Amino acid sequence: MRAIKRSPAGDAMTDLILDLFRVNNLTLTWGDRLVAPLGLTSARWQILGAIVGADRAQPVAWLARDLGANRQNVQRIVNDLAHEGLVTFELNPHHRRAHLVVLTDKGLKTYDAAIRLYAPKINSLVQGLPIEEIKTAGRLIKALRKKLEQEVSADA
Template sequence: MDKDTLTPSGKALTDLALELFRLNNRLLVAGDRLVAGIGLTSARWKVLGTISASERPQPVAWLARDMGANRQNVQRIVNDLAHEGLVALQPNPHHRRAPLVVLTDAGARTFEQAMRLQTPWANDLADGLSVADMETTLRVMAALARKLESDGESAQASTFLPV
C-alpha cells in the first residue's frame, strides 16, 4: 500500500476519530445544559474536576497538561473561576510566577453539586449499553492517547485526519 492510501486500520481509526469529535461536541452541549443552573459550563466543570482530582495544588500549566488542553484556555477559565470565588491562587514555593490553583469551599460545593447532577444523567445515558463494550472503548481511547503523547501529538495532529 502506498503512503497516500489508508490501511484498513488507518481507515477505522479515522472513522473512530470523526465519531469521537461528534461525541465530544454532543457531550459538551449536554454538559453545558446539565450544569447551567449552577453557573457552570462544561469547560469550567472540567477545570474544577481536574483541580479536585489532583493530589496536591498545581499551577495552571500542569492542570492544562493533565487535561490535554491549551494552557492559555485553562488560564482564562481559572481567572474566571477565581473572579467568582470558586478557586484561589496560592503562592508556589517552586515558581514565583506560577501560582498554585486550589478549590475554595464554594468551588468544592459547586463541583459536588455538578457531580450530583451528573450521576443520574450518566446512569440514564449508559442504560442499555454494555459495560464490557464501554470498558473496551476506554482501553482503546487510553491507548491512543498514550501513543499520541509519546509520539508528540502536535507533530501528528496536522496529518491525522483528512481535510
C-alpha cells in the same frame, strides 16, 4: 491529485476519529446543559474536577498538562473561576510566579452540586450499553491517546 490509499485499519481509525469528534462536541453540549443552572460550562466543570482530582494544589500549567489542554485557555478559565470565587490563588513555594490554584468552599460546593446532577444522568445514559464494551472502548481510547501523545512529542 492522487489520494494515498489507507489500509483497512486506517479507514476504521478514520471513522472512529470522526465519531470521536462528533461525540466530543455532543458531550460538551450535554455537559454545558447539565451544569448551566450552576453557572458552569463543561470547561469550567472540567477544571474544577481536575483541581479536585489532583493530589495537591497545582499551578495552571500543571492543570493544563493533566487535561491535555492549552495553558492559556486554562488560565483564562481559572481567572474566570477566581473572579466568581470558586478558586483562589496561593503562593507556590517552588515557583515565585506560578501560583497554585486552590478550590474555595464555594467552588467545592458548586463541584459537588454538579456531581449530584451528573450521577443520575450518567446512570441513565449508560442504560443498555454493556459494561465490558464501555471498558473495551476506554482501553482503546487510552491506547490511541498514548500513541497520539508520542507522535505529538516526536514532532515537537
